[in-house]
Amino acid sequence: EKGYTSHDVVAKLRGIVKQKKIGHTGTLDPDAEGVLPVCFGKATKLCDLLTDKDKTYQAVLILGQVTDTQDTSGQVLEKHSTEDLTNEKVENVIRSFEGEYDQIPPMYSALKVNGKKLYELAREGKEIARKARTIEVYDIRIRRFLPPDRVEMDIDCSKGTYIRTLCADIGKALGCGGHMAELLRTATGSFSLENAIKLDDLKALAEQERAEDALLTMQEALRDFPVIKIAEGST
Numbered sequence: 246e247k248g249y250t251s252h253d254v255v256a257k258l259r260g261i262v263k264q265k266k267i268g269h270t271g272t273l274d275p276d277a278e279g280v281l282p283v284c285f286g287k288a289t290k291l292c293d294l295l296t297d298k299d300k301t302y303q304a305v306l307i308l309g310q311v312t313d314t315q316d317t318s319g320q321v322l323e324k325h326s327t328e329d330l331t332n333e334k335v336e337n338v339i340r341s342f343e344g345e346y347d348q349i350p351p352m353y354s355a356l357k358v359n360g361k362k363l364y365e366l367a368r369e370g371k372e373i374a375r376k377a378r379t380i381e382v383y384d385i386r387i388r389r390f391l392p393p394d395r396v397e398m399d400i401d402c403s404k405g406t407y408i409r410t411l412c413a414d415i416g417k418a419l420g421c422g423g424h425m426a427e428l429l430r431t432a433t434g435s436f437s438l439e440n441a442i443k444l445d446d447l448k449a450l451a452e453q454e455r456a457e458d459a460l461l462t463m464q465e466a467l468r469d470f471p472v473i474k475i476a477e478g479s480t
Contacts, residue, residue, distance in 0.1 A: 267284065279438060
């Protein structure tokens with residue numbers, strides 16, 4: 246659900262399932278919602294494997310406004326007209342972001358520089374140089390362009406992609422600026438939204454002593470990994 250960081254989810258789960266050893270498999274902004282695989286107990290050994298997966302998102306881009314956080318939670322820094330935007334222009338620019346591109350991580354992110362998270366520095370009013378990282382956008386599907394400023398789209402991308410930054414970069418390329426208004430992660434690797442469970446629903450199961458109904462085995466969690474069978478007696 247919205248309103249939780251990945252760290253918040255882990256903290257809440259510790260109380261729900263009475264398990265101290267819990268790890269999440271990737272960050273998710275408080276204003277975002279969607280799929281976040283979480284590992285319990287021995288399964289925390291899988292966290293790194295499950296984090297290194299492609300992602301799928303549904304996002305809403307608002308054109309004509311630039312914010313300091315690259316989403317609606319921030320302060321508006323610039324406003325520009327979007328009257329000259331056409332369906333063709335918007336689609337051509339958005340599709341131009343398919344493929345690899347060097348993306349500069351946003352200041353409002355959990356990345357650490359010299360042991361301090363970037364968003365902590367941003368809140369202190371500091372902005373520091375960040376190295377661009379090569380990410381890949383496999384596919385962007387525009388579901389709807391609602392003139393003058395709203396674009397709804399589906400995005401398949403590599404791990405480490407900041408959709409907020411992608412939205413801001415698209416706005417910049419269109420010449421009017423933009424920011425992300427909504428974000429829903431619909432899949433990470435083989436984990437999909439259809440099989441996800443909300444915290445309140447898991448809490449209800451736990452109160453009925455049925456929390457395990459919502460859990461996958463470690464083997465199930467690795468179902469999209471290749472299987473290697475070794476014959477008995479092999480060296």
